Amino acid sequence: MSTPPLPAHLLSGVPAHAYWRGWPEVQQDLRAGRGVLLGTVLAGLAAGVLWWLLAPRADYRVTEAGPVPIGTPTGELQVGDDAVLLFVLLGFGLLAGAAAWRVRRGRGVGMLLVLAVGTSLGAVVAWQTGELLGAAPTEAQLTELGARVTTGLGLGSLPVLAAAPFAALLAYLAGALVSADDALGRHGRDDSRSPAG
Secondary structure, X not given: OOOOOOOHHHHOOOOHHHOOOOHHHHHHHHHHOHHHHHHHHXXXXXXXXXXXXXXXXXXXXXXXXXXXXXXXXXXXXXXXXXXXHHHHHHHHHHHHHHHHXXXXXXXXXXXXXXXXXXXXXXXXXHXXXXXXXXXXXXXXHHHOOOOEEEOOOOOOOHHHHHHHHHHXXXXXXXXXXXXXXXXXXXXXOOOOOXXXX
Protein backbone atom coordinates (compact mmCIF):
# COMPACT_ATOMS: atom_id res chain seq x y z
CA MET A 1 0.00 0.00 0.00
CA SER A 2 1.56 3.27 -1.12
CA THR A 3 1.22 6.60 0.60
CA PRO A 4 -0.99 8.99 -1.36
CA PRO A 5 0.77 12.12 -2.62
CA LEU A 6 0.35 15.34 -0.69
CA PRO A 7 -2.25 17.80 -2.01
CA ALA A 8 -0.83 20.31 -4.45
CA HIS A 9 -1.66 23.30 -2.23
CA LEU A 10 0.56 21.85 0.53
CA LEU A 11 3.46 21.38 -1.86
CA SER A 12 3.47 24.89 -3.30
CA GLY A 13 6.46 26.95 -2.25
CA VAL A 14 8.11 24.13 -0.27
CA PRO A 15 11.39 22.88 -1.76
CA ALA A 16 11.67 19.13 -2.29
CA HIS A 17 14.75 18.87 -0.06
CA ALA A 18 12.72 20.08 2.95
CA TYR A 19 10.81 16.78 3.21
CA TRP A 20 12.05 13.87 5.29
CA ARG A 21 12.85 10.94 3.04
CA GLY A 22 12.68 8.14 5.58
CA TRP A 23 15.13 5.25 5.90
CA PRO A 24 17.42 6.26 2.97
CA GLU A 25 18.02 9.58 4.70
CA VAL A 26 18.75 7.86 8.01
CA GLN A 27 21.26 5.61 6.22
CA GLN A 28 22.96 8.68 4.73
CA ASP A 29 23.10 10.27 8.18
CA LEU A 30 24.65 7.12 9.63
CA ARG A 31 27.30 7.03 6.89
CA ALA A 32 28.09 10.71 7.44
CA GLY A 33 28.21 10.15 11.20
CA ARG A 34 30.88 7.43 11.24
CA GLY A 35 33.58 10.03 11.83
CA VAL A 36 31.50 11.65 14.58
CA LEU A 37 31.07 8.28 16.29
CA LEU A 38 34.78 7.51 16.18
CA GLY A 39 35.71 11.06 17.21
CA THR A 40 33.42 11.09 20.24
CA VAL A 41 34.67 7.73 21.46
CA LEU A 42 38.31 8.84 21.10
CA ALA A 43 37.52 12.19 22.73
CA GLY A 44 36.40 10.18 25.73
CA LEU A 45 40.08 9.40 26.34
CA ALA A 46 40.88 13.11 26.59
CA ALA A 47 37.88 13.65 28.87
CA GLY A 48 39.10 10.84 31.12
CA VAL A 49 42.57 12.37 31.36
CA LEU A 50 41.00 15.76 32.17
CA TRP A 51 38.89 14.18 34.91
CA TRP A 52 41.99 12.53 36.36
CA LEU A 53 43.86 15.85 36.35
CA LEU A 54 41.05 17.93 37.89
CA ALA A 55 39.45 15.54 40.40
CA PRO A 56 40.24 16.16 44.09
CA ARG A 57 42.62 13.65 45.63
CA ALA A 58 44.15 13.11 49.05
CA ASP A 59 47.71 12.05 49.85
CA TYR A 60 48.66 9.77 52.73
CA ARG A 61 51.96 8.70 54.31
CA VAL A 62 52.18 5.04 55.29
CA THR A 63 53.29 4.62 58.92
CA GLU A 64 53.36 1.73 61.37
CA ALA A 65 49.95 2.87 62.61
CA GLY A 66 48.57 2.89 59.09
CA PRO A 67 48.08 5.59 56.45
CA VAL A 68 48.22 9.11 57.89
CA PRO A 69 46.77 12.01 55.87
CA ILE A 70 49.14 14.65 54.57
CA GLY A 71 47.47 18.01 55.12
CA THR A 72 43.73 18.16 55.74
CA PRO A 73 41.88 16.14 53.11
CA THR A 74 38.19 16.83 52.64
CA GLY A 75 35.72 14.14 53.61
CA GLU A 76 33.76 14.55 50.36
CA LEU A 77 36.28 13.25 47.83
CA GLN A 78 33.79 10.87 46.23
CA VAL A 79 31.25 13.65 45.71
CA GLY A 80 34.02 15.86 44.34
CA ASP A 81 35.09 13.15 41.88
CA ASP A 82 31.52 12.79 40.62
CA ALA A 83 30.99 16.56 40.34
CA VAL A 84 34.19 17.07 38.35
CA LEU A 85 33.29 14.24 35.97
CA LEU A 86 29.80 15.69 35.57
CA PHE A 87 31.18 19.05 34.42
CA VAL A 88 33.81 17.44 32.21
CA LEU A 89 31.14 15.33 30.50
CA LEU A 90 28.81 18.31 30.09
CA GLY A 91 31.58 20.21 28.30
CA PHE A 92 32.46 17.12 26.26
CA GLY A 93 28.83 16.69 25.24
CA LEU A 94 28.38 20.32 24.22
CA LEU A 95 31.50 20.21 22.06
CA ALA A 96 30.44 16.90 20.49
CA GLY A 97 26.97 18.25 19.70
CA ALA A 98 28.41 21.38 18.10
CA ALA A 99 30.90 19.30 16.08
CA ALA A 100 28.14 16.97 14.88
CA TRP A 101 26.07 19.95 13.77
CA ARG A 102 28.96 21.03 11.53
CA VAL A 103 28.58 17.80 9.48
CA ARG A 104 26.13 19.25 6.96
CA ARG A 105 25.64 15.99 5.03
CA GLY A 106 24.19 14.26 8.06
CA ARG A 107 21.79 16.70 9.66
CA GLY A 108 18.95 14.39 10.49
CA VAL A 109 17.55 11.63 12.68
CA GLY A 110 20.45 9.28 12.03
CA MET A 111 22.98 11.83 13.27
CA LEU A 112 21.03 12.19 16.52
CA LEU A 113 21.32 8.44 16.99
CA VAL A 114 25.04 8.49 16.21
CA LEU A 115 25.55 11.39 18.60
CA ALA A 116 23.67 9.70 21.45
CA VAL A 117 25.55 6.41 21.05
CA GLY A 118 28.93 8.07 20.48
CA THR A 119 28.77 10.36 23.51
CA SER A 120 27.46 7.54 25.70
CA LEU A 121 30.42 5.36 24.70
CA GLY A 122 32.75 8.35 25.08
CA ALA A 123 31.47 8.91 28.62
CA VAL A 124 32.16 5.28 29.51
CA VAL A 125 35.65 5.57 28.00
CA ALA A 126 36.26 8.74 30.04
CA TRP A 127 35.12 7.01 33.23
CA GLN A 128 37.30 3.95 32.68
CA THR A 129 40.32 6.02 31.59
CA GLY A 130 40.11 8.21 34.68
CA GLU A 131 39.80 5.25 37.01
CA LEU A 132 42.70 3.49 35.28
CA LEU A 133 44.97 6.53 35.59
CA GLY A 134 43.85 7.23 39.15
CA ALA A 135 43.93 3.68 40.44
CA ALA A 136 43.81 3.14 44.20
CA PRO A 137 47.06 2.17 45.92
CA THR A 138 47.92 -1.51 45.94
CA GLU A 139 48.24 -3.66 49.05
CA ALA A 140 52.03 -3.64 48.64
CA GLN A 141 52.10 0.18 48.57
CA LEU A 142 49.96 0.36 51.70
CA THR A 143 52.38 -1.85 53.62
CA GLU A 144 55.56 -0.02 52.56
CA LEU A 145 56.55 2.19 55.50
CA GLY A 146 57.21 5.80 54.55
CA ALA A 147 55.54 5.46 51.15
CA ARG A 148 53.33 8.27 49.93
CA VAL A 149 50.03 7.07 48.46
CA THR A 150 47.16 8.89 46.79
CA THR A 151 43.50 8.00 47.02
CA GLY A 152 42.03 6.31 43.98
CA LEU A 153 39.67 7.97 41.55
CA GLY A 154 36.21 6.47 41.33
CA LEU A 155 32.69 7.18 40.16
CA GLY A 156 30.03 6.81 42.82
CA SER A 157 26.97 7.72 40.75
CA LEU A 158 26.57 6.08 37.33
CA PRO A 159 23.82 8.51 36.17
CA VAL A 160 26.59 11.12 35.85
CA LEU A 161 27.50 9.38 32.56
CA ALA A 162 24.18 10.56 31.07
CA ALA A 163 25.47 14.16 31.13
CA ALA A 164 27.45 13.71 27.90
CA PRO A 165 24.61 12.51 25.62
CA PHE A 166 22.20 14.97 27.23
CA ALA A 167 24.46 17.96 26.56
CA ALA A 168 25.33 16.71 23.06
CA LEU A 169 21.71 16.34 21.99
CA LEU A 170 20.87 19.69 23.58
CA ALA A 171 23.60 21.45 21.58
CA TYR A 172 22.59 19.68 18.38
CA LEU A 173 18.90 20.51 18.80
CA ALA A 174 19.77 24.13 19.60
CA GLY A 175 21.42 24.32 16.18
CA ALA A 176 18.28 22.89 14.60
CA LEU A 177 16.07 25.40 16.40
CA VAL A 178 18.00 28.42 15.14
CA SER A 179 18.33 27.12 11.58
CA ALA A 180 16.33 29.26 9.17
CA ASP A 181 16.32 26.55 6.48
CA ASP A 182 13.61 23.85 6.47
CA ALA A 183 16.27 21.32 5.45
CA LEU A 184 18.52 22.46 8.36
CA GLY A 185 21.19 23.62 5.90
CA ARG A 186 21.80 20.02 4.92
CA HIS A 187 24.17 19.48 1.98
CA GLY A 188 24.62 16.49 -0.29
CA ARG A 189 21.05 15.23 -0.32
CA ASP A 190 19.68 13.67 -3.47
CA ASP A 191 16.84 15.98 -4.48
CA SER A 192 15.92 14.05 -7.61
CA ARG A 193 13.49 11.85 -5.70
CA SER A 194 9.92 12.88 -4.99
CA PRO A 195 8.90 13.92 -1.46
CA ALA A 196 6.76 10.84 -1.08
CA GLY A 197 9.61 8.51 -2.14
